[in-house]
Amino acid sequence: MSRYSLTLALLILITACNNADVTRYVDPNIGGVAPLLTTKCPTVHRPHGMIRVFPLTRPGLRDRYLSDKIYGFALNMPAYRNDPVTNLMPVPGEVSFNAEVLASTYDHDLEEVHPWKHSVLLEDHNIIAEWTTTERAVVYRFIFQDDKPANIVFRSNGQASFEFNDNNSISGWEEFRDTRQYFYAECSVPFNVNGTFNLAERLEGGDEISGRRTGAYITFTDLKKPVELRIGISYIDVDQARDNLTREMNGKTFEKISDESYRIWKDALGKIYATGGTERQLRIFYTSLYRGFERMVNISEYGRYFSGYDKQVHNDNGRPFYVDDWLWDTFRSHHPLLYIIEPERQVDMVQSYVNMYAQSGWMPTFPQFYGDFPAMIGFHSAALIWDVYQKGGTDFDVEKAYEGLRKNAMSGTMLPWRAGPMCALDSFYIQNGWYPALPEGAEETEPMVHSFEKRQAVAVTLEHSYNDWCLARLAKALGKNEDYEYFSGRAQNYRNVYNPETGFMSPKMADGNWVEPFDPQLSGGVGARMYFAENNAYIWNFSVMHDITSLIELMGGNESFINRLDNLFNEPTKIAKWQFMGQFPDASGLNGMFPAGNEPSFHVPYLYNYAGKPWKTQRRIKEVMEMWFDDDPLGLSGDEDGGALCSWYVFSAMGFYPVTPGNGLYA
Secondary structure, X not given: OOHHHHHEEEEEOOOOOOOOOOHHHOOXXXXXXXOOOOOOOOOEOOOOOOOOEOEEEOOOOOOHHHOOEEEEEEOOOOOOOOOOOOEEEEEEOOOOOOHHHHOEEOOHHHOEEOOOEEEEEEOOOOEEEEEEEOOOEEEEXXXXXXXXXEEEEEEOOOEEEEEEEEOOEEEEEEEEOOEEEEEEEEEOOOOOEEEEEOOOOEEEOOOEEEEEOOEEEEEEOOOOXXXXXXXXXXXXXXXXXXXXXXHHHOOOOHHHHHXXXXXXXXXXXXXXXXXXXXXXXXXXXXXXXXXXXXXXXXXXXXXXXXXXXXXXXXXXXXXXXXXXXXXXXXXXXXXXXXXXXXXXXXXXXXXXHHXXXXXXXXXXXXXXXXXXXXXXXXXXXXXXXXXXXXXXXXXXXXHHHHHHHHHHHHHEOOOOOOOOEOOHHHHHHHHHOOOOOOOOOOOOOOOOOOOOOOOOHHHHHHHHHHHHHHHHHHHHHOOOHHHHHHHHHHOOHHHHHEEOOOOEEOOEOOOOOEOOOOOOOOOOOHHHOOOOOOOOHHHHOOOOOOOHHHHHHHOOOHHHHXXXXXXXXXXXXXXXHHHHHHHOOOOOOEEOOEEOOOHHHOOHHHHHHHHOOHHHHHHHHHHHHHHHEOOOOOOEOOOOOOOHHHHHHHHHHHOOOXXXXXXXXXX
8 A cells, every 4th residue: 555554564354373472563552642632542352342441540541541640440431431430449558448558659660551361560559459350351460569457448439338248358339330240259268357438437347338438348367378369250140250259260270361461452453464564563563553452442241231222131132232432433344444444243233232122122322231332423233233234234223223223314313412302403303405504693493402413414414415315325225125225315415514615514504595705614602513513624525425426516516626635634723723623623634624533534544536636645655644643652543442553553554454345355
């Protein structure tokens, strides 16, 4: 593809024959400091595992890598980029529940971190802490090096319950979004003292407690060896948490569990084998691939799973149930990458979406373990399901899937960050073919509109045009010809928001007139949200992934289209850059008006190929990869979004990219 790809030649080996160990290139601390938005956690887990753990750093300091102190260790992060549910912290001497007293300084120079294992020295406490995981359990090993009583303190943030079963185990639960995460923990050494506490008092010797922000502690008065705390989690009940722990860790040493996890990661990362390239490039590449295995998450628990979509426990009938996905981010490159690496798992993920629809009545947008989290825009389940189906992944209930996709498209609201039945704006869209916009400063007339996210009227029209194209193709494949014709017509709605006078996708009011005045760079408020999603018209101008040939024609042909792309990468901000970034904080990795770190931009550098200038794609991709990705804590330009941004890098390093998920082609 370019000099970069000649340097980093890649072979995709979907085979177990590759014995090379590429795990040494993975650094989970890459992305631990954000240029502007959110950072990555150095997460220890198994690929798609239910349990994900990491150290808790200074509260409020989102640049986690810069924190001098560790404040605790997670039992689990059940929902990506959310707070952990229940945490613990070892401390010597007098037991304390004060967060600052419990916290300890640590040094990255004394840290060992891998996808399968993490260890640190808690310097203030003189404790070595290390941990590793299975799919549904974590083991923490603490080496108390001072001759003092050794304590482990459990804490909750929400409504929770802790109960001591004996002098060797503790169990409980904590609620998150009205859903409980249960745990069962066993100590390798019996504890001598136990107690519970809440914000108001310490109850020494208490065997159980319930309430908000409660906790428990255990004390070893004469500890002579490392103590291991093995914890199983469950979304079903405590008994299942205990069963998960027993099945996955019983009879295994810490080293055995860690080694099993290492071998699992070695096999997973080795499915793509890179030759050549610099050490830096390989570190970026394999760390990016590691990030891609964090989601979706398999929450089946040995034949059963709890569904947040009907609040019931179901038999999984031998098929894993997956949650934790942000489709607006992941349909573009994350899911297509995973289909290449592990196609059968992708089909199981699609069936999970179908099950969620059957249980809740709607196809979800950002499915979590507690239910759907309505976020962003678009019904991108249509893109995921059609892309998998047309690639040959057909082993799922496609008729039920189509039923759910059609219901969303015909009856669901398109409003940003909303879910459920249609509102008046959706009815207008169905009848007229565009989402109606308001002039800036006009009072909102639809009560369902999110007060911050606004209507995003142009972006909604563009994304649903693509979603309807995907749905039309699925309808045709299933012999539903009337639906195919209908949704194919709706797929052309993007034309209704293209203003030929300005050459920009532009907001159109309900009366058919364009919003005036309209500045394609600055109109629409924070993130241009009155008209677009997170970024302005310059990047959304190219969000017609399903009909690129017609988009080129709309913009005046190949040469004009190439000029528009060139201008995108060179357009200066009309206001000071710091002011621009204040209005558009998601426009990270900014090249002119091209935001390398934001999802609507992912396919754009590849569009030069469609207008006859592939070498310009090569240049732009090389620039983005070299400037906006690195192998240090500042190595990510924007929100990584659980595999989205990093999967773009993996594809681009390999020299091809799925510009249009759903047509089976790569640029």
